[in-house]
Amino acid sequence: MSEPTKMMFMMRKAPYGTIYSFEGLEAVLVMGAYEQDISLLFVDDGVYAIKKGMDTSPLGIKDFSPTFRVLDGYDIDKLYIDKESMEARGLTLDDFVVEPEVLDKEQIAKLMEEQDVVFPF
Amino acid sequence: MSEPTKMMFMMRKAPYGTIYSFEGLEAVLVMGAYEQDISLLFVDDGVYAIKKGMDTSPLGIKDFSPTFRVLDGYDIDKLYIDKESMEARGLTLDDFVVEPEVLDKEQIAKLMEEQDVVFPF
Amino acid sequence: MLHLVNKSPYSSSSLDSCLKFATKGAPIILFEDAIYGAMAGTSLESKMIEVMKDHPVYAIKEDLMARGVNNIIPGVREIDYTGFVELVEQHRPCTWS
């Protein structure tokens, strides 16, 4: 058997303004079934994707944030967040629907270097 | 007869990376036929739209910059450029296929306030 | 003139471009991803407080709600789409995307 492919999903875009993070999440869910080594990184405006308390009903747009909570059931448990992006935006771990591990930029750089594939969403 | 509508086309995007400035120019050409009061403002990365010396042949993309030269024939002669955007990008009037009037930000703000419609491209 | 900004101020220069050309007193609406600029406790808060000395700043309620942002900088005025329309009634708009 070959080694599992190390794939990182890097979410860099804010939700709703563009669809990248939502469609990125759809890709993560599918890949979860393939028993590869998957991680999710929230960086830049991507940290907003997991913000608590979204209510998209007045806009009639589908709220995708609850889906992040089910990732664990798909064996996707490597969630990371960039400390600097989070702090610049006035967010703390209490603000999120999931509990990503907080990494500094050196740790993220190291993690990225270990990946076979980085998907930007 | 009613007053002509004062319409400003504000080009803010770089050419080729996105199509905004090119399709914006297509709109300008059509509007030229309607005898309104049209002006064109180049600001931010939009100043690159009129850069001299483009050669898109290796990419096979249509080069639209020559079209700026024919605007005069459509009675569109109010071309303005933001001094600060131009200078930050190391450009001077010699770099352009047309000769826009150089305005500072106060002059541009004033010009914008006079418009009935501002189209962002 | 009424300035409409829809891009995140963290990833795009659109708000800065808008501020460069907005005349004193001209209102600014933050909508879509731009509402993150209205959030309190961020690295942009002090800048936004400066902006509000020269401009009334509005944020679209529906966009704040969609993004779960409920702590906005004091002074930013929350409006719904009806409020958006009312501002457009009063001023000609200019969009910065």
Next chain:
Amino acid sequence: MLHLVNKSPYSSSSLDSCLKFATKGAPIILFEDAIYGAMAGTSLESKMIEVMKDHPVYAIKEDLMARGVNNIIPGVREIDYTGFVELVEQHRPCTWS
């Protein structure tokens, strides 16, 4: 890792994000609108010269030509798409849009 940047550094924060996470020595390719970052005599030139102390910086020739940019900062390496492919042969890529 090879970093691919395609947005103008004047309007987008993508290059800055890339620089934040790129390890010393990691090459960076500027293509599409990002090639404006490789132009000489601009407000970004000194920053790019600093960047080149830590990273080899490449700019795609076809994109420079399309945009009429022929004065690039000394040290930026002009490559065509074949050169792009060669760099991808050597490094796994990461895209910053």
Next chain:
Amino acid sequence: MKFGVLVQEGPYHHQSSDSAYQFVKAAMDKGHEIVGVFFYHDGVINSTKLTDPQQDDRHIQKRWSEIAEKGVDLVVCIAAAKRRGINDDVLAPGFRISGLGQLTEMAIKADRFVSFGA
């Protein structure tokens, strides 16, 4: 008042089309006249009847078609449409394909012209 609206981004991918819709709806609720909505750039993609989103999401094309039923002119730019594979074969009810002259006329007719996207 008379309002004209420009939509410059595609549906779902960007929120601009949603925002334009919310704006048009609120303006109509306040009794304003919409002289037209012009779809330009990727905005033309709002007009395809092949749009088939998930059941639990909004149907952006149908929303626009409903606006058209209330008498609003929805004009799709022909030049932009051709580049993106939109033609009469896939055009949804209430939209029509025409030239940039229509955008000019809307801008002249409107007391306020609002652009979404670009």
Next chain:
Amino acid sequence: MKFGVLVQEGPYHHQSSDSAYQFVKAAMDKGHEIVGVFFYHDGVINSTKLTDPQQDDRHIQKRWSEIAEKGVDLVVCIAAAKRRGINDDVLAPGFRISGLGQLTEMAIKADRFVSFGA
């Protein structure tokens, strides 16, 4: 080497699709194998046969169909396609609509996976 490619933006509107094409062409010229090109987000719009650009511009869809003729698998994401009005009725030669599993398989198979856009 084996290369996989992801295209995440629509044609003409963004250059990403052009860049992906130039990259794929150069990689093939160098003898590399392209395990597939996956079209996601607005990238799915590259696949419509109704694409009809100006005569003096490149025909982005046909460029991709020509790449397919050389044996490259062009896969369009079904979920993204449905949102944007792309289905088999408008699908150009050489493209096929499938699920995100195909993207996963390309990423696993490829020695290098390159994303354009997003």
